[in-house]
Amino acid sequence: MSFKLAIIGAGSLVFARTLFTDIMSVPEFRGIDIAFTDINADNLEKVTLLCQRDLEANGISTKIQSTLDRREAFRGARYIVNCVRIGCLEGFETDVDIPLKYGVDQCVGDTLCTGGIMYGQRTIAELLAFCKDIREVAEPGALLLNYSNPNAMATWACNKYGKVHTIGLCHGEIHGEHQIAEILGIPHKELDFICAGINHQTWYVSVKHHGVEMLDRIRAEFGNHPVYSKQEKVRLDILKRFGYYSTESNGHLSEYVSWYRKRPEEIEQWIDTSDWIHGETGGYLRQTREERNWFETDYPKILQDPPKKYDGSCRGKEHGSYIMEALETGRVYRGHMNVMNEGCISNLPYECVVEVPCYVDGNGISVPKVGDLPLGCAAICSQSIWVQKLAVEAAVSGDVMLLKQAAMMDPLTGAVCNPPEISQMIDEMLIAQEQWLPQYGEAIQAAKDYFAKGDVIPTKEGYRGAVRLRELSAEEVAAKREGRTITAE
Numbered sequence: 001m002s003f004k005l006a007i008i009g010a011g012s013l014v015f016a017r018t019l020f021t022d023i024m025s026v027p028e029f030r031g032i033d034i035a036f037t038d039i040n041a042d043n044l045e046k047v048t049l050l051c052q053r054d055l056e057a058n059g060i061s062t063k064i065q066s067t068l069d070r071r072e073a074f075r076g077a078r079y080i081v082n083c084v085r086i087g088c089l090e091g092f093e094t095d096v097d098i099p100l101k102y103g104v105d106q107c108v109g110d111t112l113c114t115g116g117i118m119y120g121q122r123t124i125a126e127l128l129a130f131c132k133d134i135r136e137v138a139e140p141g142a143l144l145l146n147y148s149n150p151n152a153m154a155t156w157a158c159n160k161y162g163k164v165h166t167i168g169l170c171h172g173e174i175h176g177e178h179q180i181a182e183i184l185g186i187p188h189k190e191l192d193f194i195c196a197g198i199n200h201q202t203w204y205v206s207v208k209h210h211g212v213e214m215l216d217r218i219r220a221e222f223g224n225h226p227v228y229s230k231q232e233k234v235r236l237d238i239l240k241r242f243g244y245y246s247t248e249s250n251g252h253l254s255e256y257v258s259w260y261r262k263r264p265e266e267i268e269q270w271i272d273t274s275d276w277i278h279g280e281t282g283g284y285l286r287q288t289r290e291e292r293n294w295f296e297t298d299y300p301k302i303l304q305d306p307p308k309k310y311d312g313s314c315r316g317k318e319h320g321s322y323i324m325e326a327l328e329t330g331r332v333y334r335g336h337m338n339v340m341n342e343g344c345i346s347n348l349p350y351e352c353v354v355e356v357p358c359y360v361d362g363n364g365i366s367v368p369k370v371g372d373l374p375l376g377c378a379a380i381c382s383q384s385i386w387v388q389k390l391a392v393e394a395a396v397s398g399d400v401m402l403l404k405q406a407a408m409m410d411p412l413t414g415a416v417c418n419p420p421e422i423s424q425m426i427d428e429m430l431i432a433q434e435q436w437l438p439q440y441g442e443a444i445q446a447a448k449d450y451f452a453k454g455d456v457i458p459t460k461e462g463y464r465g466a467v468r469l470r471e472l473s474a475e476e477v478a479a480k481r482e483g484r485t486i487t488a489e
Contacts, residue, residue: 001028001032001328001329002031002032002033003032003079003139003328004032004033004034004075004077004078004079004139005034005035005077005080005081005083006034006035006073006077006079007019007035007037007083007454008037008038008070008073008074008080008081008082008084008130008420009035009038009083009085009148010036010037010038010044010066011036011040011042012038012043012083012084012085013043013046013291014048014049014295015147016083017051017054017084017308018316018318019049019081019083019318019320019321020034020051020054022316022318023309023321024055024058024060025312025315025321026325028325028329028417029325029328030060032312033062033065033076034064035052035065035073035372036048036066036067036177037066037067037068037069038068038084040189041068044066044068045066046295048351050303050450051064052064053090053303054307054310057308058307058309058310058371060310066314071136071137071215074133074138074142075137076137076138076139077139078138078142078143079142079143079324080134080138080142080143082127082144082146082148083147083148084123085148086122086125086148087119087122087436089285089289091433091436092288092435094118094432094470095110095115095116095119095429095452096285098428098432099114099280099413099429100281100286100463100464101265101428101460101461102416102417102422102424102425102459103416103417103463104412104416104417105255105267105416105465106255106281106282107251107252107254107261107276107279107280107282107283108255108284108285109282109285111149111150111252112150112200112256112410112411112412113255113413114410114413114425114426116149116150116401116409117391117406117407117432118429119149119438120150120153120154120388120391120392121268121394121395121439121440122433122436122437123150123153123154124154124392124395125401125436125437125438125439127148127154127158128162128396129156130144131161131163131164135162135163141165142164143165143166144158144165144166145166145167145169146167146168147168147169147170150199150216150388150391151168151170151200151338152198152199152338152352152355152388153202153391153395154168155199155338155339156340156353157392157395158350159340159353160340160351160392161396167323167337167338168319168339168357169320169323169337169338170200171249171317171318171319172197172199172200172202172248173195173202173336173355174336175247175249176195176204176245176247177191177244180193180204180207180214180224180245183225183228184207184209184217184218185218185355186209186234188212190209191207191208191388192206192207192209193206193216194357195247195336195355195356195433196355196357196373197246197247197354197373197377197381198352198355198369198385199338199355200248200252200256201246201253201360201380201381201384202246202248202355203245203247203373203374204218204245204371205374215244219239222239222245223236223239223240230272231250231276231278232250232278233250233269233270233271233272234250234254234270234279235249235250235252237270238253242377243373243374243376249277250277250278250279251271251277251280251283252435252448253325254271254279255412256384256411257380257411257412258412258415259415261412261466262416264466265466267279267281267466267467268467273467273469274464276469279467280468280469281464281465281466281467281468282468283469286468286471290471290472290474291477292327293473293474293477294481296475297478298478300476316317320333322335322360326360326361326362327360327361327362327364327365328362330362331361332359332360332361333359333360333361334357335357335358335360336355336356336358337355337356337358337365338354339354339356339358339367340352340353340354343369344356344367344370345370345372345373346371346372347375347378349385349389352389354370356370356382357370365435382428383411386409387406387410387411390402390405390406390409393404394476395439396439398439398440398441398443400426400440400446403426403440404423404426407422407426407445409420411468424450427446427447427450427451431444431451432445
């Protein structure tokens with residue numbers, strides 16, 4: 001089997017190698033052409049070296065084309081896997097820290113809320129440039145598999161304005177399936193899930209076991225679980241009040257709605273600090289910094305670890321490899337993917353990106369009609385969709401009024417800030433992120449002029465949030481990964 005695969009953002013220190021291992025675990029893919037590209041030469045070299053070593057250890061003679069020139073990586077590619085983070089950690093820090101000054105306390109800030117909206121402005125501007133290159137040099141009809149957040153906004157922009165067939169992929173739904181299987185005490189493979197909504201706000205609208213609906217059992221039993229009752233308080237409260245379990249983690253979900261993070265003194269009661277994903281302030285930023293520092297410090301040790309096996313034993317559950325396998329071999333794969341709605345969920349806008357069950361085989365990607373979402377679930381999704389639409393149109397046009405409207409309509413931002421505060425916060429973020437926002441030149445200059453006058457709204461300078469934990473050292477991260485404990489200084 002012969003085709004070309006390109007991974008952009010291949011310098012992603014852990015995720016790119018994980019995806020590559022999944023892909024190379026498909027036996028038919030051992031002869032494909034592979035290109036890695038990134039803007040970080042050092043990270044790209046390190047990840048390429050690890051993956052090349054894995055290939056050789058598995059008896060595969062393919063040489064990875066590693067290049068800083070993305071057009072060369074895209075040239076002739078049938079599949080492009082995107083996992084970039086535009087702005088890297090520097091931009092991510094502003095997504096979290098600037099909103100905190102205005103009282104907007106996020107756990108992640110990469111999908112919705114103020115951080116996600118601004119992340120979308122950076123990401124969409126760059127992804128449209130990727131799409132132009134794909135149209136010009138990739139194989140005609142190339143498929144873009146997008147893992148970058150904000151996933152729905154990015155996938156929407158690539159399909160509508162980038163004119164490249166793009167599928168958005170996320171693993172949140174998969175994790176929730178296994179939680180539900182555990183709650184029910186039923187093997188995961190015996191359950192049939194229908195999950196529908198929008199990325200990170202998708203709902204398990206049907207869970208059947210041998211044709212029998214399990215939703216009533218889920219509603220009755222989820223809150224009694226000794227661990228999830230502590231870790232998933234937001235998700236369980238949503239389940240109680242809306243009747244359906246949401247796919248996304250407690251931390252993510254808490255920042256997409258207006259109810260759980262608007263009062264600093266109440267945030268701690270809704271989250272759990274055993275892991276960042278349960279709601280810690282800036283939790284994912286801390287985790288990302290720790291992973292980066294660990295990788296850079298322990299890279300020589302990582303090179304000594306056993307190579308990844310391509311016999312299937314190291315293959316994960318990410319959708320990307322299974323989609324390519326189904327398209328190329330004809331093996332049927334069913335998974336939940338982010339696609340343009342176009343009537344799939346009938347009570348959400350026709351033009352938006354929805355996450356729904358899809359079937360993939362040699363004939364392509366088929367999207368069944370889901371019909372109406374439960375009304376309350378549809379209402380939550382609809383509010384987020386309007387934020388997404390405003391943010392997408394703002395990113396494409398560089399319209400700062402649309403951008404500020406998106407922030408005003410965001411549930412958590414609007415619950416915490418008034419319109420003048422939101423306007424000033426966006427101005428401050430535009431200035432901080434200027435290098436990644438070429439479409440906002442005039443707006444950024446106007447923002448600078450506003451701050452230069454000095455008559456600004458006071459903010460909480462240095463505020464770290466309601467529940468922010470200490471960042472672990474590289475040594476502590478390594479010890480944690482190895483199952484050791486060490487005493488922090």
